[in-house]
Structures are given as structure tokens and as C-alpha cells.
Amino acid sequence: MKCAEDILLFRSNVICTTLNSCVSSRIMDPIRKDQLKFSCCIIDEATQCCEAESLLPIQLGIDKFILVGDPQQLPAVVCNKDAQKLGYGKSLFARIDDNFKEHVDNPIKMLYEQYRMKPEICEYPNKTFYDGKLKSFPIHxxxxxxxxxxxxxxxxxxxxxxxxxxxxxxxxxxxxxxxxxxxxxxxxxxxxxxxxxxxxxxxxxxxxxxxxxxxx
Known part of the structure; x- marks a missing residue:
């Protein structure tokens, strides 16, 4: 007999979870029994997780990923010095960004309009990290x-x-x-x-x- 959590899970069109909990038994068991299928995975703050973490949803049989993040902001937190030297803290998003920067078919799309801060506050990070590409549209x-x-x-x-x-x-x-x-x-x-x-x-x-x- 299905519990209330299973009923909600099977009837939902969108499921929000963390990367680690997306492979919990609650989700993985129905996947293995072909009772549940996902077509797309959107990873928010994709630059703040290491590459291995961002690959966890592959176990769900997903064939389309959308990564949302900013490689100019905080990277994944990796405390081990050896792991840092080996690049373990680099996200999948950042690696794709580095490899496709000069390609005409770059899959990364930048959002140029920002609404979260006034132009005076945006001026320094815009010049320093974004080559002056950001346009400010503060809403009062x-x-x-x-x-x-x-x-x-x-x-x-x-x-x-x-x-x-x-x-x-x-x-x-x-x-x-x-x-x-x-x-x-x-x-x-x-x-x-x-x-x-x-x-x-x-x-x-x-x-x-x-x-x-x-x-x-």
C-alpha cells in the first residue's frame, strides 16, 4: 500500500530536492521499479557544488541537465588541501565554462540584466568580474x-x-x-x-x- 509521500511523489510534476537527497531510497526505489521517470534536472547554484555531486542525478536516468550558477561567485567548499590542489572543488559548470569560452557554440548563456542592487554597488564587480557586461535595472x-x-x-x-x-x-x-x-x-x-x-x-x-x- 502506498503511503502519502509516495502518492505525492508520483503525482508531482516538479520535485525539489538537494543533490545528496535526490538519490535517497524514497526516490531511487521507484526509479528502479520503473514507477517514476524524470525528463529534466535543473541544478541551482551549480557552481557551489563539486563535479561529483552534480553528477548524482544521472542515477535517476535523466538525459537533460540545466545548470544555473555563476563561476565568479563562491565555489564548492573543499577543506582538504590535497583535494583543492587536484581541482576537486571545481564545479562541472566552471569546467564547461573554461572549455567553451572561445567556442561559437558555447552552451553557457549569460544573463546581462541585474535587478538586485543599485548601479553604484554593481559598478565594481561589473568591471572586475564581468568585463562591464552587466546592465542595472533597479526596481523601486x-x-x-x-x-x-x-x-x-x-x-x-x-x-x-x-x-x-x-x-x-x-x-x-x-x-x-x-x-x-x-x-x-x-x-x-x-x-x-x-x-x-x-x-x-x-x-x-x-x-x-x-x-x-x-x-x-
Whole structure:
């Protein structure tokens, strides 16, 4: 008797999974019994997986692959130094890109229009990594008034922490608090907006959460 998962699996036109879980018994068993058939596999972020991982879906009998990714962004994470030297961290996408760069029948199609960042932010990566080919088309929905600058850099000299911790910085936390408080007073428009704060360390994140909890 088929369970609910099997019924959903057999009736679905599109199945989303990770590369590792696509060869789980839940999917592979029906494949072996000719109860399930896939015609196409789309691998998103195909440059962030090693070549061996991207070949796993071949076991599903798929004969058409569409790789979506950007070889100028993060490669696969490979910690072993010997494996890195042998090129294990290079993706199938990146290898195809290298081999077909000068071919007229290059199978890789580049998307030239970007909507995720303002032209001022896009300018440096566009010149450095994409030969100036990107065209910016920012969409202003729920526009903040007065308009903020695309980006600002604040250089804190001799910033640190009282306990000399390498993973948190109280002076930077205070700066962020002041920035948030200033934005709250500065932005008078009725639009709904959110602010994201990114830090590489959990200790700094927890320190930030404690200090900005009173800001709404």
C-alpha cells in the first residue's frame, strides 16, 4: 500500500530536492521499479557544488541537465588541501565554462540584466568580474524617502572589546545602534522597510541582539 509521500511523489510534476537527497531510497526505489521517470534536472547554484555531486542525478536516468550558477561567485567548499590542489572543488559548470569560452557554440548563456542592487554597488564587480557586461535595472518598489545613499563605509579606529575577545566588538555594536537610531529618525516616509545586520561571528550577533532590542 502506498503511503502519502509516495502518492505525492508520483503525482508531482516538479520535485525539489538537494543533490545528496535526490538519490535517497524514497526516490531511487521507484526509479528502479520503473514507477517514476524524470525528463529534466535543473541544478541551482551549480557552481557551489563539486563535479561529483552534480553528477548524482544521472542515477535517476535523466538525459537533460540545466545548470544555473555563476563561476565568479563562491565555489564548492573543499577543506582538504590535497583535494583543492587536484581541482576537486571545481564545479562541472566552471569546467564547461573554461572549455567553451572561445567556442561559437558555447552552451553557457549569460544573463546581462541585474535587478538586485543599485548601479553604484554593481559598478565594481561589473568591471572586475564581468568585463562591464552587466546592465542595472533597479526596481523601486516601496521607495524610502528621503532616499539613502547606495552604500557607506565607516572605519572605526582602534575598535575593540573590554575582554579582548576576537569574536565580538562592543564599539561596533554601539555604532550600529547609533546608525539604527539615526535611520529611525531620518526616514519619515510611510513605507514599510526592514534592516538587515550581518556579522560573521555568533558572539557578535548575540551582543547586537541584546543592545538593539529596544529599537523598533
Amino acid at each position: 518598489i516601496n521607495k524610502i524617502i528621503p532616499e539613502l545613499k547606495p552604500y557607506l563605509l565607516f572605519n572605526l579606529m582602534n575598535a575593540g572589546n573590554e575582554d579582548n575577545s576576537a569574536y565580538k566588538n562592543s564599539e561596533e555594536v554601539q555604532l550600529i545602534y547609533n546608525l539604527l537610531d539615526t535611520l529611525k529618525k531620518y526616514i519619515q516616509s510611510k513605507c514599510n522597510y526592514t534592516i538587515g545586520i550581518i556579522t560573521p561571528y555568533r558572539a557578535q550577533k548575540e551582543l547586537l541582539i541584546r543592545h538593539i532590542s529596544d529599537i523598533r
